[in-house]
Amino acid sequence: xxxxxxxxxxxxxxxxxxxxxxxxxxxxxxTASQARGDGQSQPYLVPLSxxxxxxxxxxxxxxxxxxxxxxVQHCIARIGMGPxxxxxxxxxxxxxxxxxxxxxxRMGDGYAAQADWDPREEGDGYVYVVLRPERIQAWRESNExxxxxxxxxxEWAKG
Amino acid sequence: xxxxxxxxxxxxxxxxxxxxxxxxxxxxxxTASQARGDGQSQPYLVPLSxxxxxxxxxxxxxxxxxxxxxxVQHCIARIGMGPxxxxxxxxxxxxxxxxxxxxxxRMGDGYAAQADWDPREEGDGYVYVVLRPERIQAWRESNExxxxxxxxxxEWAKG
Numbered sequence: 001x002x003x004x005x006x007x008x009x010x011x012x013x014x015x016x017x018x019x020x021x022x023x024x025x026x027x028x029x030x031t032a033s034q035a036r037g038d039g040q041s042q043p044y045l046v047p048l049s050x051x052x053x054x055x056x057x058x059x060x061x062x063x064x065x066x067x068x069x070x071x072v073q074h075c076i077a078r079i080g081m082g083p084x085x086x087x088x089x090x091x092x093x094x095x096x097x098x099x100x101x102x103x104x105x106r107m108g109d110g111y112a113a114q115a116d117w118d119p120r121e122e123g124d125g126y127v128y129v130v131l132r133p134e135r136i137q138a139w140r141e142s143n144e145x146x147x148x149x150x151x152x153x154x155e156w157a158k159g
Numbered sequence: 160x161x162x163x164x165x166x167x168x169x170x171x172x173x174x175x176x177x178x179x180x181x182x183x184x185x186x187x188x189x190t191a192s193q194a195r196g197d198g199q200s201q202p203y204l205v206p207l208s209x210x211x212x213x214x215x216x217x218x219x220x221x222x223x224x225x226x227x228x229x230x231v232q233h234c235i236a237r238i239g240m241g242p243x244x245x246x247x248x249x250x251x252x253x254x255x256x257x258x259x260x261x262x263x264x265r266m267g268d269g270y271a272a273q274a275d276w277d278p279r280e281e282g283d284g285y286v287y288v289v290l291r292p293e294r295i296q297a298w299r300e301s302n303e304x305x306x307x308x309x310x311x312x313x314e315w316a317k318g
Contacts, residue, residue: 026243028187030204035194040233043202045189047243074199083242084185084206 031070092131190229251290
């Protein structure tokens with residue numbers, strides 16, 4: 001079967017937005033540890049529940065988790081979503097880390113509505129990490145590699 | 160629907176081995192860049208074709224790619240596979256980086272047989288990166304988090 005025609009920019013953005021708000025969607029979240037003295041840092045990768053609220057990627061994390069610690073120290077995450085032949089990749093920076101109990105209802109309700117759990121029911125120790133995407137790429141087959149940047153510098157690309 | 164009963168160790172290993180040799184399987188490969196002077200290093204994450212040859216994860220990479228450069232400098236990769244509710248995670252170290260043209264036939268043929276492309280047809284500039292898994296974890300739902308380490312220190316767990 002020959003690959004499908006590459007999607008238009010508008011279609012890629014529409015497909016990506018549909019994925020970002022999908023209920024119970026998970027994301028592969030890659031972070032890096034603080035470097036040791038020799039400049040080596042450890043890549044870390046976990047699958048996490050994901051919510052898209054007000055154009056931000058919101059993760060709920062135990063503040064003791066390695067991903068939370070890496071993000072507090074480093075402020076950079078790269079998030080992979082979708083099956084691996086229908087990729088969405090987000091390069092994000094940490095905008096805010098807020099204790100679950102202190103978060104506005106909009107964030108807590110929005111997270112619980114999209115994710116399949118509610119960290120407010122877990123007691124203390126959880127935070128929402130709010131990530132601002134700076135770049136988003138979306139592609140399926142190699143014929144979609146050109147034009148895969150659908151967001152640059154925090155702005156959705158214009159057709 | 161209540162979650163299924165947790166799988167036995169033997170079943171997890173069998174399921175994981177079946178996934179590792181699946182044709183045209185992709186993997187999310189997380190690496191970290193060399194740290195800058197301030198100790199910050201950049202997490203990197205890409206989906207890549209994957210082959211499992213002689214108990215090693217083999218990736219074929221353009222030697223100019225960021226993942227190849229990170230692995231040559233850092234020697235550590237964390238690889239996520241499977242849909243995000245049926246996870247396999249491999250913590251690996253680089254064992255060998257070999258130019259595609261210099262690789263033994265067993266490696267080139269094995270890679271081409273499992274992956275859906277053959278880097279030997281791409282001319283110069285590609286390498287096989289051979290990664291030795293030190294730890295493998297496998298789980299589906301949260302009831303499978305206990306016992307998720309199915310390989311430790313390079314050895315499959317014993318039942």
